[in-house]
């Protein structure tokens with residue numbers, strides 16, 4: 164009897180606590196008036212920001228005192244306070260990567276329609292990892308992958324994965340290459356990989372993560388256009404084969420970060436098929452220029468590769484967080500990433516490939532929507548026009564800066580131009596110029612070292628960069644040359 168009474172008391176207490184916690188927990192769901200207020204304030208903030216953006220500096224140094232002082236506390240803070248920190252200490256410090264005057268590194272995009280897609284995807288929170296969970300989300304992602312494969316010219320057997328960016332995409336491709344060739348602890352030290360010094364450093368990170376840093380890395384020399392020297396590649400592979408080594412992977416670039424060089428993909432494909440090697444192309448920056456008919460020829464041979472990386476957050480102007488890896492033979496992708504677990508047994512079979520079987524992520528952001536919505540909303544033409552415009556702007560900048568007496572790198576293959584002041588003490592002088600440009604901040608430039616020589620880079624890829632921004636950049640360079648010579 165007593166036991167029954169105790170049990171009832173325990174049960175009542177339990178219910179009392181659950182009700183009390185529920186009252187509190189429910190506060191995580193804003194009601195519609197709170198949602199409207201925050202959404203309106205956010206919308207107004209972004210609208211104002213986009214209105215003033217063309218006049219904002221592209222690079223700003225700022226003390227982030229309020230941001231550094233803020234602490235996570237038991238009670239919430241007013242939205243206005245948080246938005247104000249975002250406005251003053253996040254969106255106005257460092258490189259303004261939303262600005263059309265961002266001309267450094269590889270500029271990102273940030274089209275508004277994609278931001279809205281992120282909002283919709285996150286608020287509805289569809290689980291895009293497996294078809295059983297969200298068949299619609301998975302169809303969207305798989306349709307996009309098919310479309311991306313069609314840009315490359317891959318066969319129907321190809322598939323891929325929408326990743327967080329180019330680094331994770333390169334990592335995925337390199338892992339699939341490693342697995343397909345059975346590279347393991349027993350043979351890695353006599354296995355060889357070929358690439359140039361222009362390969363992006365995410366490739367080195369991928370080697371490290373996949374254990375391929377223990378393989379033999381052959382840095383192939385380049386020709387005067389910073390393309391892989393194909394004869395040198397052929398020679399090195401032959402030599403390695405003759406020495407009993409195990410060549411298995413060639414990594415080419417279709418748009419290098421430094422200067423936008425595109426390797427001779429068709430010739431490299433010949434070599435890879437002759438020796439039966441995995442042919443990977445890093446087209447993270449350059450890939451979407453293939454949408455422009457006139458530029459397609461430059462990428463000839465990419466359709467013969469085994470894997471490709473291309474980043475919608477670069478040459479499709481999406482906000483950061485969007486890369487793509489495409490693998491010619493989907494079975495190889497699945498062999499690396501498809502795994503089962505008892506707790507996944509309820510996932511019904513589906514005709515669709517599950518994104519979770521095609522990459523490292525299980526739970527993942529429904530990032531397909533941030534690409535799907537803009538593509539359908541705007542149509543492809545406007546993306547093409549933007550890409551073509553950036554190519555022409557790069558040619559315009561290249562000619563203009565030359566006319567201003569600057570030394571330049573190679574004629575731009577895509578939309579990156581290298582330039583520097585000619586002088587005896589070139590490196591120091593150009594470092595001084597870059598510092599003056601950063602101090603000025605109206606446009607943002609970055610620099611690089613080519614054969615240990617300092618070059619300033621003008622990378623044109625923001626969808627907000629038009630002729631006015633490039634004219635301002637040229638004017639600003641002129642003014643700062645005068646300044647450093649005073």
Ligand SMILES: Cc1ncc(COP(=O)(O)O)c(C=O)c1O
Pocket residue numbers: 269327328329330331333363365418419420445446447448474486
């Ligand atoms: C050619 C190339 N590959 C890979 C990457 C890495 O991409 P992410 O920064 O998206 O990881 C970059 C970044 O600029 C790049 O230019």
